[in-house]
Structures are given as structure tokens and as C-alpha cells.
Amino acid sequence: MNCVELQQSLAEVEDGSSVEQRAHLRACTACTALVKELDLIIAAAGELQAAEEPSPRVWNSIEIALRREGLIRPQRVERLLVPSFATRWGAARWLVPAAAMLLLAVGIYMRRESQPNQLTQQASVATPVANASGLNDDELMQEVVDNAPAMKPQYEENLWRVNESIREAQGLVDDSPNDEEARRSLMDAYHQKSMLFEMAMDRSLP
Amino acid sequence: MRPEKGDLTEPRQQQGTELSEAEAIERAKLGDAEAFRALYDKHKRRVYSLCLRMTANTAEAEDLAQEAFLQLYRKIATFRGESAFSTWLHRLSVNVVLMHLRKKSLPVVSLEETTQGTEEDSPRKDFGAEDVALAGSVDRMQLQRAVDSLPPGYRTIFVLHDIEGYEHNEIAKIAGCSIGNSKSQLHKARMKLRDLLKMERAEKAGKSRAG
Numbered sequence: 001m002n003c004v005e006l007q008q009s010l011a012e013v014e015d016g017s018s019v020e021q022r023a024h025l026r027a028c029t030a031c032t033a034l035v036k037e038l039d040l041i042i043a044a045a046g047e048l049q050a051a052e053e054p055s056p057r058v059w060n061s062i063e064i065a066l067r068r069e070g071l072i073r074p075q076r077v078e079r080l081l082v083p084s085f086a087t088r089w090g091a092a093r094w095l096v097p098a099a100a101m102l103l104l105a106v107g108i109y110m111r112r113e114s115q116p117n118q119l120t121q122q123a124s125v126a127t128p129v130a131n132a133s134g135l136n137d138d139e140l141m142q143e144v145v146d147n148a149p150a151m152k153p154q155y156e157e158n159l160w161r162v163n164e165s166i167r168e169a170q171g172l173v174d175d176s177p178n179d180e181e182a183r184r185s186l187m188d189a190y191h192q193k194s195m196l197f198e199m200a201m202d203r204s205l206p
Numbered sequence: 207m208r209p210e211k212g213d214l215t216e217p218r219q220q221q222g223t224e225l226s227e228a229e230a231i232e233r234a235k236l237g238d239a240e241a242f243r244a245l246y247d248k249h250k251r252r253v254y255s256l257c258l259r260m261t262a263n264t265a266e267a268e269d270l271a272q273e274a275f276l277q278l279y280r281k282i283a284t285f286r287g288e289s290a291f292s293t294w295l296h297r298l299s300v301n302v303v304l305m306h307l308r309k310k311s312l313p314v315v316s317l318e319e320t321t322q323g324t325e326e327d328s329p330r331k332d333f334g335a336e337d338v339a340l341a342g343s344v345d346r347m348q349l350q351r352a353v354d355s356l357p358p359g360y361r362t363i364f365v366l367h368d369i370e371g372y373e374h375n376e377i378a379k380i381a382g383c384s385i386g387n388s389k390s391q392l393h394k395a396r397m398k399l400r401d402l403l404k405m406e407r408a409e410k411a412g413k414s415r416a417g
Binding site for chain 2: 007010011012014034037038040041042043044045046047048049050051052053054055057058059061062063065066069071072073
């Protein structure tokens with residue numbers, strides 16, 4: 001192998017490790033220098049990866065386009081209530097209508113609350129009924145255990161938090177039945193709980 | 207050491223409040239603006255650098271990075287996690303750039319065949335004989351300038367292989383050339399870079415002697 005052949009062979013065996021290449025390199029300082037310099041270039045090339053920062057214009061343009069196309073949507077739930085489901089949960093699709101029923105029930109309840117002379121009505125929210133068919137929190141958790149056992153701790157915590165929110169909001173409404181803000185908080189809390197079901201359904205869609 | 211093409215992530219510290227990538231992907235599927243931004247922040251440098259290296263033009267690179275992320279967000283609902291998210295984004299970004307080069311009628315790879323090198327590309331007997339050696343290391347900025355001045359076909363292969371870590375069989379599929387052509391183009395790109403770097407060093411040495 002001569003110098004020209006060595007150089008041509010580097011396209012196939014770039015590190016000069018073939019028997020023929022090594023035999024030539026042992027006797028040729030120029031080709032040895034060439035191989036070393038190509039190695040330097042290869043090593044330095046890695047530093048060019050992720051070396052540049054785009055200008056803020058790029059994100060601004062992206063965000064404008066996302067909003068224009070409707071890809072960014074208003075968030076419907078608090079972050080703490082969004083479980084990061086990694087698995088499908090197809091068996092619990094029926095919870096979507098259940099969540100809708102819950103919202104309907106809450107709407108009726110709030111309407112009653114807003115009527116004059118009916119402010120003494122109390123509603124128990126410590127263990128709210130999640131749907132008209134009688135599903136409660138325990139049964140819901142059983143579904144989680146059956147279908148996505150890994151999600152149990154996270155779901156348990158989220159459920160506890162939302163029930164706490166409902167309890168606190170209910171307390172405010174009981175204390176001040178005419179407080180618009182308190183009623184809105186209670187509505188929001190129920191809404192969050194229903195959205196918790198809905199989020200699970202979102203993850204189960206193919 | 208050659209970088210892994212699959213790892214597109216930014217060298218950021220993970221903080222307690224920071225979204226994990228998996229969480230960000232799930233939330234982005236629901237249209238969460240914060241999640242879109244988190245994914246952008248995590249991958250913007252790698253995507254933009256790829257676009258810049260392959261086009262050697264800042265404005266074009268920004269437009270292409272924008273297009274790559276927009277395509278990503280439009281398709282993110284279809285991401286099922288079978289492959290790494292970064293690999294998916296990376297391939298998408300490469301495709302956006304190659305499509306752009308094709309629209310501009312720029313060669314994605316050089317049209318010449320592996321056995322038909324130009325006179326300039328043919329092996330030389332006098333290489334390394336009297337020029338400046340690239341001793342020690344190669345300066346990143348110098349290399350960057352040299353890559354930018356490569357012919358587009360050579361640049362594409364060099365960026366995909368030596369910077370982004372693609373294998374020749376993958377490049378052949380992406381760029382629509384043979385594996386042999388990819389190997390040949392890469393070798394010629396490296397030789398060309400070596401010449402460019404040596405020329406720059408020789409010019410600098412000449413100036414310092416004159417000064």
C-alpha cells in the first residue's frame with residue numbers, strides 16, 4: 001500500500017487499523033500525521049453539537065403560531081391534579097359520563113344554593129358522590145388499583161387534595177352563603193375533581 | 207468521542223420544580239403552553255445548532271428550527287414513546303432541513319460517485335509534506351468556520367455523521383444516497399476541512415510573522 005492507496009482506504013477504515021494500513025503507517029510519518037489530524041477533527045466535531053443558542057425570536061414565532069393554530073389551549077385543571085399516567089386505562093372509560101353527571105349534580109346543587117331562603121341547606125362533601133350510579137371515592141380507587149396499580153399513590157394524593165379543596169370551599173360557602181367567590185371556589189373544586197376523571201380518560205384514548 | 211445522536215437533551219440541572227420530559231410531553235399533548243416551552247428549552251440548542259451547521263445561515267437556521275418545533279407540536283399527540291423523544295425530534299429536524307435544501311435545489315449529497323472524484327478531491331501525494339500541522343487540538347470556532355465553508359453536499363454528510371452521530375446506513379436512507387457514497391463524501395469532507403484548517407493556521411502564522 002502506498003500513500004495514495006492509504007488515503008483512499010481511509011474512507012472505508014477511517015482509523016487506519018487494517019493490517020495493510022498499519023503496515024504503511026509504521027513506515028510513513030506523513031500518513032501517520034494525516035490519520036492523527038483527521039482524528040482531531042472528528043473529536044472536535046462533537047463540540048459543535050448543541051453549541052448555538054437560537055434568538056428569542058424563534059420561540060416568540062413558535063408561540064404565536066401555536067396560539068393561532070389552536071394548539072395551545074387554556075388549562076382546565078391545577079397542575080397538582082394532573083396525574084402523569086404512563087399506562088392505558090381503557091377499562092374505566094365509563095368515568096367520562098360519570099364526570100359529566102358529577103358536574104350536572106354540582107350545577108343543580110349550586111343553583112339551589114343561590115336561591116333566597118334556601119341557604120340553610122347543607123351538603124356533605126367529605127365523600128362526594130362521583131356519579132349518579134353511586135360510585136364513591138373508594139370504588140374509584142379500587143378501579144385504579146385494578147387497572148393502573150402503579151398510579152395508586154399519585155391518584156390517592158390527588159383525590160385527597162381535591163377533597164380537601166372541596167371541604168374547605170364548602171366550609172366557606174356554609175359560613176357565607178351569599179359569598180360569590182366562595183361559591184365559585186366550591187364549583188371550581190368540584191370541577192377539578194371531575195377533571196381528574198377526565199384526565200385519566202384522556203390518557204386512555206388511543 | 208462521537209456524540210450519541212439519540213441524546214438531544216440540554217445539559218441542564220434537574221430541579222425539583224422542573225417538568226420531567228415525560229410529563230412535559232403528556233401535558234403538551236393537552237395543549238399546555240408551559241409544557242411546549244419546557245420541551246423547546248430542553249432541545250432548542252441541539253435543533254438550532256443542527257440547522258445552523260447544515261445551512262451555514264443564521265436566518266435560515268432560525269426559520270428551520272421554528273418549523274421543526276412546529277411540526278413536532280403538531281404531531282406530538284401521535285408520539286407513543288416507542289423511540290426516544292429526542293431521536294424522534296432529531297430525525298424530524300433533519301428532514302425539515304433536507305427538505306429545505308432540496309427546495310433550494312442544493313445538493314443534499316454531492317452528485318459525484320465514489321469512484322469519480324474531482325481533481326481537487328483526488329488523493330494527493332504531497333499531503334502533509336510542507337504545510338502546517340494541526341498539532342494538539344482543533345479550535346471549535348475555527349472548525350465551525352471551516353464546516354460552514356464546506357460545499358453543501360459534504361457539509362450535510364459531515365454534520366450528520368461526525369457531529370450528530372448518524373451511521374452511514376442511516377445517512378444513506380435519510381439523504382437518499384448509497385452507503386459507499388456517504389463514506390466517500392465524509393472522507394472528502396474531512397480532508398477538505400483539514401485543508402481549510404491548515405490554510406487558516408498558515409495565514410495566521412504568516413500574519414504574526416509579518417507583524
